[in-house]
Amino acid sequence: MSRTFLGMPGTVSMMGYSGKEGFPENAAKAVRNSQLRFNLRKATGTIRGRRASVVGELPDWPDLRQAGKAIKDHTLRNLDTYLVELEEAVTRAGGHVHWARDAAEANRIVTDLVKATGETQVVKVKSMATQEIGLNEALHDEGITAYETDLAELIVQLGDDWPSHILVPAIHRNRSEIREIFVRHMSEWGRPAPEKLTDDPAALAEAARLHLRERFLATKVAISGANFMVAETGTLVVLESEGNGRMCLTLPETLISVVGIEKLLPTWRDLEVFLQLLPRSSTGERMNPYTSMWTGATEGQEFHLVLLDNGRTRVLADDLGRQALRCIRCSACLNVCPVYERSGGHAYGSVYPGPIGAILTPQLRGMESELDRSLPYASSLCGACYEVCPVAIDIPSVLVELRGRSRHPMAERAGMAAAGWVLNRSGRLARAQRMGGRMRRLVPKRLPGPLGGWTDTRDLPDIPKESFRDWWNRTDGGSR
Amino acid sequence: MxxxxxxxxxxxxxxxxxxxxxxxxxxxxxxxxxxxxxxxxxxxxxxxxxxxxxxxxxxxxxxxxxxxxxxxxxxxxxxxxxxxxxxxxxxxxxxxxxxxxxxxxxxxxxxxxxxxxxxxxxxxxxxxxxxxxxLGVTDVGAYFPHRVTYHPTCHSLRGLHLGDRPRRLLEQVKGLELVPLPGAEECCGFGGTFAVKNPDISAAMCGDKVRNVLDTGAEVLCAADNSCLMHIGGTLTRQKAGVRVMHLAEILASTAPGDTHERGDSR
The missing domain is CATH 1.20.1050 (Glutathione S-transferase Yfyf (Class Pi); Chain A, domain 2)
Structure with missing residues (x-):
C-alpha cells in the first residue's frame, strides 16, 4: 500500500518513474505488451467512435469550440481579477480559500486541514490536481489514508498501480484483470469482494458499490478537485458518471477541494459552452450523468478551497505554451492519438499522458530529465489531437516550439548541421546527390547507431542513379 | 494576382x-x-x-x-x-x-x-x-488498370485539407479500381525523425497501417507524399508483401499503351 514519491517536490508527480529513461525506452516496453495493446486499442477505439458521433450531431460545434477557446483565453488574460473575485464569492458563501504556490505547499495545507479534524481517513473524488501534487502519498506520510472512490481510480489504487489515462485511469486493464484485482486486494482496504465474483461488468460494479458504500457512510472528510470554478458566484462544478463523486461532495462533514488556478470561468453563463464541450469530448455523451455544483459551505459542514499554482503562472507567461492552460482535461487528444494508443499512459511518466501531457508536463516540470526532454518528441505531429481538441489547443505547434528549446544529442546536432550545410546551396545538394548515386550499391541493409531504429523493421529506399535535378539538366526538362 | x-x-x-x-x-x-x-x-x-x-x-x-x-x-x-x-x-x-x-x-x-x-x-x-x-480538371486522361488503395497522409489531410481531391482524381483514371483503406486517416508512424527517435512506436503504427493495406487486397498503395510511402513501402518490402507504393502523380501520368503521351516514369 505504501509508495515512495519519486517526483521532485513542488512539481508534477512522476508516478514511480525515475526520469532517467526517456519516453522511447518506456514506450518500447509497453508496445511489446500485447494484452495492453489489445486493451488500449479496444477502449480508445470505442470512445473515439462515440465522440465522433455526438460531436458530429452538433452543427454549431466549430462555434462552440471557438467560444470555449475565447472564454478560456479571456479568463487566463484576466486571471488576477477573476481569482480575487472567486475568493470573495467563496468566502461570502462561508468557504475558506487557501493559496498554494506549489505541490509541497498544497500538500501541507491539505494535511494540516485533515489533521485539524482529528480524522485519519479521507474519501476522494477523482481529481487530476491531487494526483499531480502526489497528495495521497503526502497524506500517507502523515498517517492519513486516502480512499479513491471513482471506480477506475479504485481499480488503480487496489492494484497498487498508476493511472494511465486522464478520464479512464484503468484503461490499460480489461475486466478479467479487474476481477482479479478485486478478489485479491479489496479485503486489504475494506469490505472484501463478494464470493464467486465474475468478470461481468454489472457484477464488478456491484462489488465496487458494496465496497465503497460503507466507506462513504463512515468517512468524515472528503477531498475533491473541480472541473470548473465560477468567479462570479464562487461555485465549483464536478462532472462525473458514477455518482460516487456526489456521495463524497455531500455526505462528509468537511470538504477540501484542490483546484488549479486555470480552472476558472468568469460567469455562470460560461458553463453553457463547457457543459456541452466537455461530456461530448470526453466520454462521448451528450450530457454526463452527474453534474454537481456547490457554492461555499452548507450549514453544519466545512468547505476549503485550495487554489493551486504549481508552475501554472510560469506557463501563463509563455506566449505560445500558455494555450495548454485552456485544457479542460477531456482526454479526446489521448483517445485519438496513435502514439498513446500504442504506448499507453504510463510511458509518459506523468499524471498527464498523451498529447496534452507531452506539452503540459515539460512546461510544468521543466526539461531537465531525459524523460521530460523526450516528451515533446513523443508525437509524429499527425495533427489528430489539434483537430479534436474542444478548446483548439494547437498541440503540434507547441510540441515543435518545445523541441526548439530542448537540448539535443551531440551526434544529432552534427548530423543536422551537416544536412543544413548541404541544403543551404543547391550546388552542394547536387554534389551530395551524385555522390550518393555513385555509392548506391554500398548502402548497408542495416544502418548503425540510432538510424538502426529504421532498418530494424523497414527497408531503405533504393538510391536512384540520377537525381531529379540532374535529369532535368541532362534532358532540358524532359524535352531532349 | x-x-x-x-x-x-x-x-x-x-x-x-x-x-x-x-x-x-x-x-x-x-x-x-x-x-x-x-x-x-x-x-x-x-x-x-x-x-x-x-x-x-x-x-x-x-x-x-x-x-x-x-x-x-x-x-x-x-x-x-x-x-x-x-x-x-x-x-x-x-x-x-x-x-x-x-x-x-x-x-x-x-x-x-x-x-x-x-x-x-x-x-x-x-x-x-x-x-x-x-486547372479545373479531374479527368487527366490517365489509364492505370490496377486495384489501388489510397492513404490520405496526415499533412495532406489535416495540414493542407486536401479533402477528397486525390480520390476524385483517382476515380477518373481509366481501368483503375479504387478500394477504401480501413483506418485511412490514421498516421503511418513516419513523422520525419519520429521514426528514428521512437522506432518501436513508429514500427507498431506502420505495422497496423500495413495490415490495413493488405486487407484491401490492393496491388498498389497510393499517396500524395513520398515520405509516408517510403515508410510504409519500406515495411511492405521488408515483409515481402508484394504491394507496390506509387505517388499519386505517377498514377495520373500513366497512359494507355499506344497513347501518344509518354508514360509516367515510375521509381
Whole structure:
C-alpha cells in the first residue's frame, strides 16, 4: 500500500518513474505488451467512435469550440481579477480559500486541514490536481489514508498501480484483470469482494458499490478537485458518471477541494459552452450523468478551497505554451492519438499522458530529465489531437516550439548541421546527390547507431542513379 | 494576382502557355526522381509549361520539426527567395506543402520575410489542388488498370485539407479500381525523425497501417507524399508483401499503351 514519491517536490508527480529513461525506452516496453495493446486499442477505439458521433450531431460545434477557446483565453488574460473575485464569492458563501504556490505547499495545507479534524481517513473524488501534487502519498506520510472512490481510480489504487489515462485511469486493464484485482486486494482496504465474483461488468460494479458504500457512510472528510470554478458566484462544478463523486461532495462533514488556478470561468453563463464541450469530448455523451455544483459551505459542514499554482503562472507567461492552460482535461487528444494508443499512459511518466501531457508536463516540470526532454518528441505531429481538441489547443505547434528549446544529442546536432550545410546551396545538394548515386550499391541493409531504429523493421529506399535535378539538366526538362 | 488565378487556370486549360514553378522537394529530388518526372509529364499533357528553379533545395521541415529552428528558418528564407516571383508553385508532397503553408506564416514575425511569405504562400498548391482548383480538371486522361488503395497522409489531410481531391482524381483514371483503406486517416508512424527517435512506436503504427493495406487486397498503395510511402513501402518490402507504393502523380501520368503521351516514369 505504501509508495515512495519519486517526483521532485513542488512539481508534477512522476508516478514511480525515475526520469532517467526517456519516453522511447518506456514506450518500447509497453508496445511489446500485447494484452495492453489489445486493451488500449479496444477502449480508445470505442470512445473515439462515440465522440465522433455526438460531436458530429452538433452543427454549431466549430462555434462552440471557438467560444470555449475565447472564454478560456479571456479568463487566463484576466486571471488576477477573476481569482480575487472567486475568493470573495467563496468566502461570502462561508468557504475558506487557501493559496498554494506549489505541490509541497498544497500538500501541507491539505494535511494540516485533515489533521485539524482529528480524522485519519479521507474519501476522494477523482481529481487530476491531487494526483499531480502526489497528495495521497503526502497524506500517507502523515498517517492519513486516502480512499479513491471513482471506480477506475479504485481499480488503480487496489492494484497498487498508476493511472494511465486522464478520464479512464484503468484503461490499460480489461475486466478479467479487474476481477482479479478485486478478489485479491479489496479485503486489504475494506469490505472484501463478494464470493464467486465474475468478470461481468454489472457484477464488478456491484462489488465496487458494496465496497465503497460503507466507506462513504463512515468517512468524515472528503477531498475533491473541480472541473470548473465560477468567479462570479464562487461555485465549483464536478462532472462525473458514477455518482460516487456526489456521495463524497455531500455526505462528509468537511470538504477540501484542490483546484488549479486555470480552472476558472468568469460567469455562470460560461458553463453553457463547457457543459456541452466537455461530456461530448470526453466520454462521448451528450450530457454526463452527474453534474454537481456547490457554492461555499452548507450549514453544519466545512468547505476549503485550495487554489493551486504549481508552475501554472510560469506557463501563463509563455506566449505560445500558455494555450495548454485552456485544457479542460477531456482526454479526446489521448483517445485519438496513435502514439498513446500504442504506448499507453504510463510511458509518459506523468499524471498527464498523451498529447496534452507531452506539452503540459515539460512546461510544468521543466526539461531537465531525459524523460521530460523526450516528451515533446513523443508525437509524429499527425495533427489528430489539434483537430479534436474542444478548446483548439494547437498541440503540434507547441510540441515543435518545445523541441526548439530542448537540448539535443551531440551526434544529432552534427548530423543536422551537416544536412543544413548541404541544403543551404543547391550546388552542394547536387554534389551530395551524385555522390550518393555513385555509392548506391554500398548502402548497408542495416544502418548503425540510432538510424538502426529504421532498418530494424523497414527497408531503405533504393538510391536512384540520377537525381531529379540532374535529369532535368541532362534532358532540358524532359524535352531532349 | 490571386484574383487572376481562376482566369489564369482557364487560360491554361484553353491551351495557353503560362509558366508554373515545380517545387520538387529534397526527398523527391534525391530519392524519387520518378515522381518529379511524372509531375512534369502530367502537367505538360495538360498544357502547363513547368519551370524548375534550380536554386531550390528543401523547405526546412526536418530541421524545424526536430527542434532546429534556426536552420529551418534559413531554409524557409531560401524557399521564399527562390519561388517569390512565380504565379503558382506546385508541390507533390503533402507534408512539405503543409510546412510552407502552415508553418512559414508562424515563422514570419512581420518584416520583409513576413511580406515575402504573405506574397508567396497563397500561390503554393499541392498537385491535386493545382489540378482541380486551378486547372479545373479531374479527368487527366490517365489509364492505370490496377486495384489501388489510397492513404490520405496526415499533412495532406489535416495540414493542407486536401479533402477528397486525390480520390476524385483517382476515380477518373481509366481501368483503375479504387478500394477504401480501413483506418485511412490514421498516421503511418513516419513523422520525419519520429521514426528514428521512437522506432518501436513508429514500427507498431506502420505495422497496423500495413495490415490495413493488405486487407484491401490492393496491388498498389497510393499517396500524395513520398515520405509516408517510403515508410510504409519500406515495411511492405521488408515483409515481402508484394504491394507496390506509387505517388499519386505517377498514377495520373500513366497512359494507355499506344497513347501518344509518354508514360509516367515510375521509381
Amino acid at each position: 490571386m484574383y487572376g488565378l481562376t482566369i489564369f487556370g482557364l487560360t491554361i486549360y484553353a491551351g495557353g502557355h503560362v509558366r508554373v514553378a515545380l517545387f520538387i522537394t529534397c526527398v523527391n529530388d534525391t530519392l524519387f526522381p520518378g515522381t518529379g518526372k511524372a509531375v512534369v509529364t502530367l502537367l505538360r499533357r495538360l498544357g502547363v509549361d513547368v519551370d524548375f528553379p534550380e536554386a531550390q533545395t528543401c523547405c526546412g521541415q526536418m530541421h524545424l520539426n526536430t527542434g532546429y529552428r534556426e536552420e529551418g528558418a534559413r531554409l524557409a528564407h531560401h524557399f521564399v527567395d527562390v519561388f517569390r516571383g512565380y504565379d503558382a508553385v506546385v508541390v507533390p508532397s503533402g507534408s512539405c506543402g503543409a510546412m510552407v503553408r502552415e508553418q512559414y506564416p508562424k515563422l514570419a514575425d512581420g518584416g520583409a520575410f513576413g511580406e515575402a511569405v504573405a506574397a508567396t504562400v497563397p500561390r503554393v498548391y499541392d498537385l491535386s489542388e493545382f489540378l482541380i482548383d486551378v
